[in-house]
Amino acid sequence: xxxxxxxxxxxxxxxxxxxxxxxxxxxxxxxxxxxxxxxxxxxxxxxxxxxxxxxxxxxxxxxxxxxxxxxxxxxxxxxxxxxxxxxxxxxxxxxxxxxxxxxxxxxxxxxxxxxxxxxxxxxxxxxxxxxxxxxxxxxxxxxxxxxxxxxxxxxxxxxxxxxxxxxxxxxxxxxxxxxxxxxxxxxxxxxxxxxxxxxxxxxxxxxxxxxxxxxxxxxxxxxxxxxxxxxxxxxxxxxxxxxxxxxxxxxxxxxxxxxxxxxxxxxxxxxxxxxxxxxxxxxxxxxxxx
Ligand SMILES: *[C@@H]1O[C@H](CO)[C@@H](O)[C@H](O)[C@H]1NC(C)=O
Numbered sequence: 498x499x500x501x502x503x504x505x506x507x508x509x510x511x512x513x514x515x516x517x518x519x520x521x522x523x524x525x526x527x528x529x530x531x532x533x534x535x536x537x538x539x540x541x542x543x544x545x546x547x548x549x550x551x552x553x554x555x556x557x558x559x560x561x562x563x564x565x566x567x568x569x570x571x572x573x574x575x576x577x578x579x580x581x582x583x584x585x586x587x588x589x590x591x592x593x594x595x596x597x598x599x600x601x602x603x604x605x606x607x608x609x610x611x612x613x614x615x616x617x618x619x620x621x622x623x624x625x626x627x628x629x630x631x632x633x634x635x636x637x638x639x640x641x642x643x644x645x646x647x648x649x650x651x652x653x654x655x656x657x658x659x660x661x662x663x664x665x666x667x668x669x670x671x672x673x674x675x676x677x678x679x680x681x682x683x684x685x686x687x688x689x690x691x692x693x694x695x696x697x698x699x700x701x702x703x704x705x706x707x708x709x710x711x712x713x714x715x716x717x718x719x720x721x722x723x724x725x726x727x728x729x730x731x732x733x734x735x736x737x738x739x740x741x742x743x744x745x746x747x748x749x750x751x752x753x754x755x756x757x758x759x760x761x762x763x764x765x766x767x768x769x770x771x772x773x774x775x776x777x778x779x780x781x782x783x784x785x786x787x
Pocket of ligand 1: 718719720752754755
């Protein structure tokens with residue numbers, strides 16, 4: 498009897514934990530071989546990423562691609578209840594400094610149906626980005642909105658205001674190309690502090706067009722350091738269907754210093770940014786089956 502109750506409790510807890518679909522964007526400062534070889538850092542990273550159904554990982558810096566493969570291997574080992582896979586952008590950047598954006602996602606719950614790298618061809622109107630934005634289209638049978646696009650971007654700090662405005666054009670292009678309204682812009686947009694002068698906001702279409710909902714407010718702090726308080730990392734939702742699927746007030750930075758009981762110094766070894774995350778509601782059918 499007691500055993501049956503224990504089993505039921507475990508199932509109930511598992512159901513509560515899985516009753517939404519979590520998406521995050523996480524700038525893992527300079528994620529390369531050195532970090533991948535650091536057991537403490539990797540241990541924290543898998544704890545953070547295994548909370549999410551899709552993680553939009555940024556600042557992957559490893560020309561051989563071994564760091565991200567090691568991360569996937571550790572993640573699949575840590576959480577065998579899912580099969581984690583990834584979709585990598587090109588290596589982005591104008592000079593010799595290159596970095597990648599990578600979607601890490603649970604292949605058993607969501608699949609990639611299309612993807613698009615902006616700003617790579619010389620003829621592209623989007624070459625004005627220091628690093629081209631990376632879009633992926635996802636399909637999941639369990640989310641309230643089964644088909645949605647994530648547009649991941651790491652803005653150049655010095656050009657953040659201009660790039661934010663250009664992202665509006667990228668979104669319109671995606672709406673046209675993929676015939677969907679369901680878009681989420683996410684990532685380290687450097688959309689705060691000195692990078693966006695107060696008088697620049699008025700000229701940023703992504704900010705002012707009413708089809709876009711900014712879920713991470715200007716007062717949030719997405720930085721790990723106690724010395725800074727800036728909402729650099731953002732989640733912005735376009736399209737009423739996708740906006741309707743967002744769990745109210747679920748969008749927030751994930752303070753892993755607090756959650757993992759770390760010192761500021763230990764946390765900074767992992768990254769100088771907190772992930773920003775949001776939950777989507779599940780389809781009614783998926784809720785019944787869980
Ligand atoms: C994160 O948590 C730590 C530890 O509890 C705390 O000192 C810090 O102020 C928190 N940071 C933010 C941005 O909430």
